[in-house]
Amino acid sequence: MSSVDNERSDDAPPQPPVTDHQRELAAQAMSEFEMGQYVNCSKTMSQLADARPTDVKVILNRSVALFYQSQCKAVDEFRHNIQTVFTMARISPDLSEKSNLDDADYAVVYYNKAVILYHEKQHRAALSILEKLFKYIEPIDEALAQKVMLLLTELYLSVHQPFDAWRMILNIEKFLSGKSQSSQGDKDKNDSNNAGAQEALKAKLNLYKVRCNLMSKQMKNKKEYKALQGNSPPVVYVKAYYEYLKGNLKKAAKMLGNPPSSHLSPSTGECLAVLYHNNQALINMCLKKPNFGICQIRDALKFNEKIMRDAVPNDKARPPLQLSYVSQHYVLLYNLGVLQLHSQRPSLAFDCFVECVQVYHRNPRLWLRLAECCIMFHRENNDVDREHRHKLEVIQASVGSGFHHKLILGQGVQKDRKVSASGGVFPTLNLGFASFCLKNAFALLPVDSLDVKSPPPDEQAESGPPPTDPVLVSAEPGNPLRETEAANLRCSILAASAYVALCENEYCKALAHAVNLLRQPNLTAAQRYLGHMYKGEALVTLDRIADAIDELNPEKVTDISTSLPEANNDQEKELDGLAENRMLRKYIFLLASLVKWSPDSVTVAKGLMQYNLAVAYAMRTDYDKSLRALTESSEKVGSPIPVQMFYLKLYLDLKQGNKKAAINVINEHFGYISRS
Structure with a gap:
């Protein structure tokens, strides 16, 4: 509650002088409120309101007393009373217009409104009000100013803006420092209580600092x-x-x-x-x-x-x-x-x-x-093509007997592909909706630094120094993403987008996503491997066989780890040496290790790349090279062999007229089917 006096702002309606009896009622109401006697306080404030029906402060204080009397349940009534105060005082409810806060009469009204919005989880609306109110913080009562800054700190943390919260904490510490210096000569018997309150506040501010550091993943500040x-x-x-x-x-x-x-x-x-x-x-x-x-x-x-x-x-x-x-x-x-x-x-x-x-x-x-x-x-994982149930589908049936005995081959592993008829807009478990989700994810990321052209030096001088705060990307309900995390997320989105585009027969899009993925500077080895694989597959389907063969060179595969790459230049090495970057790298590696990724070795990865190379040779009708690449691929991949290799082996043998080799494959791997 605020005190009652006869000060008023220029736009407020004129008020009669405050009598001694009214001052006594105001003091009595304040005492009852501080002791928690809200019913008595409401009655006292009602008497004061009858004597001063147009006094904005009295109306506000009575509203606060009635709100506490209702055990903070009459929210709608309290909100209506605050709106009434805004109307009576002729001030803007959202502080958007020029408001009469020179004497800080109505700062408490805005603070109360912000408190309601904060508890109703309307954090940004509350933040908008208090950020404007903070401009008038100097003439505001010290106790109220402290509450405003503490609530601002809490709001900044609630909307995941740790750097703004940190600056507000520094403002509070500066405010407390000036307050303690001004009160050095006013010591009294309550100094011990004040000291205890100050220590509790310092502990609270220190906790805020730690929360800011953790939210921004600034792990080097161990002092707090x-x-x-x-x-x-x-x-x-x-x-x-x-x-x-x-x-x-x-x-x-x-x-x-x-x-x-x-x-x-x-x-x-x-x-x-x-x-x-x-x-x-x-x-x-x-x-x-x-x-x-x-x-x-x-x-x-x-x-x-x-x-x-x-x-x-x-x-x-x-x-x-x-x-x-x-x-x-x-x-x-x-x-x-x-x-x-x-x-x-x-x-x-x-x-x-x-x-x-x-x-x-x-x-x-x-x-x-x-x-x-x-x-x-x-597709559950990369090993599903090795399952026996898919092997059973290579040869669907056999017809005839003797000289006329024939085998009917299956339609391949893509026969169950389902194309979304809804265009991927409605939430259903299909690749069309996956493409829609990936577009949204990519659009929510900040502009790729590779696509930003730096302005000329003269324009940089005119625009001033760049902002010092790191870029943070909202990722509620979690903490915001740092710039490096957003870059890692971009790589994951591009890799998934290239895969989905290939499955949806959108090969130009797949090629564009793969090219964009490969130009990213912070790719993991696994993502780089996928980028070359997807790019090569897209080039094959676009009949750019020569480019695809160069892209699918298995000798380029030297690492498939999912950990972040080491720093390349001096600046990155300096950043990598910071404690928070080392801890963040360790944390990301921990999360990456949660998922078992296949292929799990460089040899198997080379074998799978070589299989795609065999397909490219086959598309160019270079069957001898294709067969050699396929043979080497099957040896590297190991048993059980992915079912696609059986299809390609039978295709190559038949195209080369090597009927005996095809029969040997069928007898060795599918003899139980052909005999039936």
Whole structure:
């Protein structure tokens, strides 16, 4: 509540002088409010409002008292009263117009509105108001100014802007430093209480700093981390997250401790049971235990439903403002989808992601996950072509007998390809929708630095120095992506796009995606291998055989690891030496190792590349070279041989008129079928 006096702004309606009795009522109401006697405070403020019906401060303070009297449940009434204050004071509700804040009379009104928006999860709307209010921070009351800056810090973290939050923390520290210097001569008996409050505030600011560092993955600032004190849940969970990013998974799980109770905090609206089971699930995913993680995420969802029932026991009951929007349903559902995808359940993961994309539609990583579900549903892994069931389909049937005995070959591994009739717009598990998702994912990434032309030196001088903050890409509900992470994500999107385009017979698009992929500077060896493979396949289908043969040279395959490449130049090596970059590289390698990738050796990778080379030779009717390449390929790939090699071997033998060799292949591998 704010104090009542006879100061007014130029645009506010004139007010009569404040009498001594009215001052006594205001002091009494303030005392009752501070003691939590909200009913008595409301009655006192009503008496004061009867005496001063046009006083904006009185109307606002009575609204606050009535709101607290309702146990913070009468949100609509409080919002209406705040709007009434804006109307009476003739000021803009969103601070978009020139407002009379020179004497800071109405700063508390904007702050109260921002608090409502914050608890209603309208973080950007609240941020818009407080950023404008921050311009008038100097004349505002010190206590209110401190609350404004703390709420701004929380809002910046809520919208994943850690660098803005860090600057606001520095403003708060500067504000506190000036405040302590000005009050050195005003010491009294309450100094011990003030010192305790200051220490608590410093601890809170230090926790904010650690959260900023973790959100931006600035791991080198260990000073703030070591300064964390106490065993409060926020401190414990921040420490566990720090160890998680360092790759110390078992230590992070141990720091989380035992499962807490499913109690809902009445002040913050957080449930530790939900946070605990969610965090343990993600740790178990990184420990390659996705099925165990799924069970824990489902427990977290159950606890989330329970706290929602506790907060809103029936349809008529209205929960307090701070408990109105406490559900973590979509965050948990997103994590459940990731775990289902790691458990090779693309259909279940797809259902989770489709529901989440309605909320987190600006997350490029989520769109990629949707596409990965479609790709996995279309083709589970790279070893499916070695399965016996596909081998049984090479020879579909045999007809006739004796001299007229004939074999009917199958239609190949692509006979089950399904083309989307909807154009990929509607969410269905097919490659058409995967292509749509990949386009969205690519569009949400920042412009590729390779496509940005640097301006001339004179224009650079006019535009001033470039921004110092690193580029962050929104990836809610997770932390934002750093520039290097966005570049890695771009490579994954391009690789998936090239594969989907090949499967959809869009060979020009596949070639464009593969070329774009190969020009990226931070490709993993596996992605570079796929880029050459996809580019070669696209060139073959476009009848550019000579270019395809050069692209499919197996001798170029020297590495297929999924780890990030080492630094090439001095600047990159200097960045790579930083602690946070080393930890980030370790964390990315940990995530990359969760998925078993095939081919798992350079020899097998060369063999698969050589098979595509054999196809290219066959397309050029160079059957001898094709047969030699196929023979070497089958030796490198090993047993069981992918079914495509049988089709190509039979084709080459028949084209060369080598009927005996074709019969030997059939008798050796399919004799039980031909005899039947």
